[in-house]
């Protein structure tokens with residue numbers, strides 16, 4: 001399983017609406033794998049692209065100054 005180089009991202013609105021993969025840009029490609037609790041980031045949702053296999057971790061909130 002490949003990991004995206006950027007391990008944690010703010011969740012883009014487009015993920016919920018179109019499930020568009022940030023790596024290959026295919027729509028409706030991302031599948032929700034799991035949601036984990038993170039002490040500072042809130043919920044950490046992991047998605048995997050059905051087409052290219054890249055996984056993305058999206059935080060529901062990011063601490064100030066992140067990224």
Ligand SMILES: [Zn+2]
Pocket residue numbers: 021022023024025026029049050051052053054
């Ligand atoms: Zn993809």
